[in-house]
Amino acid sequence: MTLKALFAASATAALLLATSASAAELTVGFSQIGSESGWRAAETSVSKSEAAKRKINLKIADAQQKQENQIKAIRSFIAQGVDAIFLAPVVASGWDAVLKEAKEAKIPVVLLDRDIDPSGKDLYLTAVTSDSVHEGAVAGEWLAKTVAGKDCNVVELQGTVGASVATNRKKGFDSVVAKNANLKVVRSQTGEFTRAKGKEVMESFIKAENGGKSICAVYAHNDDMMVGAIQAMKEAGLKPGKDILTVSIDAVPDIFKAIAAGEANATVELTPNMAGPAFDAIVAFKEKGTVPPKWIQTESKLYTSADEPMKVYDSKKGLGY
C-alpha cells in the first residue's frame, strides 16, 4: 500500500516536473495474450494509440500465449502499483488467486476481448468484449434487408468446428434466418477460418449448386474465408458482389479492398478497439467513482461500399492486421 502511494506520489511529482500534464495521469498495465493473429496485433497497436490519445501511460506485457506469463505480468503490475490492469485472458480459468491479489491491492482489473469463469465475477471491474452472436445477427439482418423479401439461397462458410466464435456467429445468423422465410441456408461447411479452405469449400459449393446459379448470397464467419471464396467465384466466371452477395465478419483490411472493387458487399466489424472503452471506464471510475456495468459490449459496426472502403482500408492497414 505504502509502496503504491510512494510510487504514485513520485510518479506524479516526476510528471509535474517533466511536463505540464494533469496530476490525474494514469498508468495502466496491459497483459496481452500475444500476437497470434493479425487482429491481436491490431488490438495491441490500437491500445497504444488510444492510450496516447488520453495521455495514459500504458505498459504492455506480451504473454506469448502462456497463462503463467500473464500471472507473472499481473503480479509485476501490482508490485509497480499501476492504477489499473487490463487483462486479455488466454484461458477462462485459473485467475482467481492473482485477481484476488489485485483486488487486495485495490487495483481495478478490466478484461478485454475475452471473459473468464463466473467464479471470478466479483474480482474484476468490467469486461469489454464483443458479442459474437450479435455479430452473426447483424450480418443476417443486412442480408435480410438487402434482398428485401426476395427468396435467397445462402451458403455458409463456418469457422473451425467447435470454436465458440464459429458456433456463436452461426447462431446469430440462424436467428435472423429463422425470422425470414425467404432466407434459406442451403449449404454450410467449415472453411476453418482460412483463405485456402474458404476457397476450396466455395469451389465445391459452386459446383454442387448448379454452377453457382442457385446461390444468392455467401455468409462467411470471417473475412479471410470470404477473400478465398471471392477468388473461387471469380475463377468460376461469377461476379462476386453482383451475381452472389457477400457478407462476412471481422473487417480486416483486405476485405475493404474487395468492397471497394465491388467484389464484396458487407462486413461486420470485430473492433480491435477494446482498450478505448476500457480506458473511458477506468477514467470515470477513478475520477468520479462511476462503477461501469459488468459487461461493456463493443459496437458490431456494419461496413458496406457506402462507408468509403478505401479510406477504412488506409486507416486499418498500418495496424498490424
Add this chain to the structure above:
Amino acid sequence: MMLRIPRRGFAQVLALIVILMINRLVSPQFFNLHLQDGRLFGSVIDVLNRGTPVALLSLGMVLVIATGGIDLSVGAVMAIAGATAASLADTHSLPVVLASALAVGLTCGLWNGILVAVLRIQPIVATLILMVAGRGIAQLITEGRIVTFTSPDLVWMGNGAVLGLPTPVVIALGMLLVTAAVVRGSALGLLIEATGGNARASELSGVGTRAMILSVYVWCGLCASLAGVIAAADIMGADANNAGLWLELDAILAVVIGGTSLFGGRFSLVLAVAGALIIQAMNTGILLSGYPPELNLLVKAVVVLAVLLAQSPRLGDLSRFTARWRRTKS
C-alpha cells in the same frame, strides 16, 4: 526408364474408383467438365488441383519413408517457402522468386538431412525441430500477417492453366515424371530401398547410405517448397499460420495408403500420388455431399480405415482361407 506400376496397386486404384463413384452418387454433376476462361472446370479438376500440394509432398515423403525415415517438417517448409515467394513476388521476376523459394526448401531439406544422416538423430525428432521452428520462421518473414501479392506470374502458378489443365496439376505431373525418371531410371531407387531395408547390410555392400539419406531429405524439402509456392499462389497470399498446417500428416497418410511401409524398403511413387488423390477425392466428396462439417473427420477416418484394411496382408490370408474352406465344403 521404367515406371513400375506394380500389381499391388490394385487396392488403391479400386479405392479411388469406388470413392469417385460415391462422389458421383452424392453429386450427380461430379464428372461434368467445361472450359472456363481457358481452363477446365469441374469437380474432378478440383480433386486434381486441390490434391496437388499433398501429392507433391508425398513425392518427397515416399522417398524419405523408403529409407526408414520420416519428415514432419514439410508443412512448415511449405509455409516458409510460401512466405518467401509472397514477399518477393511483387518486386522480383518469377525465376528469382521461384529460385529463392526452392533454395529455401533445399536448405531446409539439407538441415533435416544433416541432422538425420550425419548427426544420426532419429528422423521423427530431427524433423520435429523444423516442424515447430519453421512456422515461427515463416511468421517472422510475414511479420505475422497475411502477405498478399498481385504479380500475375506467380498467380499463374496457382490459378493459371496449361492446355486446359490447372498449372499446379501440370507441375505435379512434371515432378512425378522427373522423380520417377531419376529414381527408377537409374539404380538410385534400388539403393534407397536397400538403405531402408537394411542400412547396415547396404553400407557393408558399398551403398553410400549416408548420401542416400541426405539426398532424400533434400528432395523432400524441394518438393515441399514447390507445394508451398503453389499454395501461396492459389490464394494470392502467404498465410504463415495456416499454410500447409497438418499437411505432413496427410502426406504420410498418402504414402501409407500407397502401400509403402513406414519401416522403409519398397516404395511406389505412383501409388503415393494415388494415395494423395484418394484423400482429396474424399475431401471433395464430403464438401459436395452437404453433410454437416462435424462429420468430416469421421467419414475420412472410416474411409482410410477401409483402404488400409483392404491392403492388410492378414486380411488377404483370411479371404484365401475362407475360399479354401468353401472349396473343401463343396
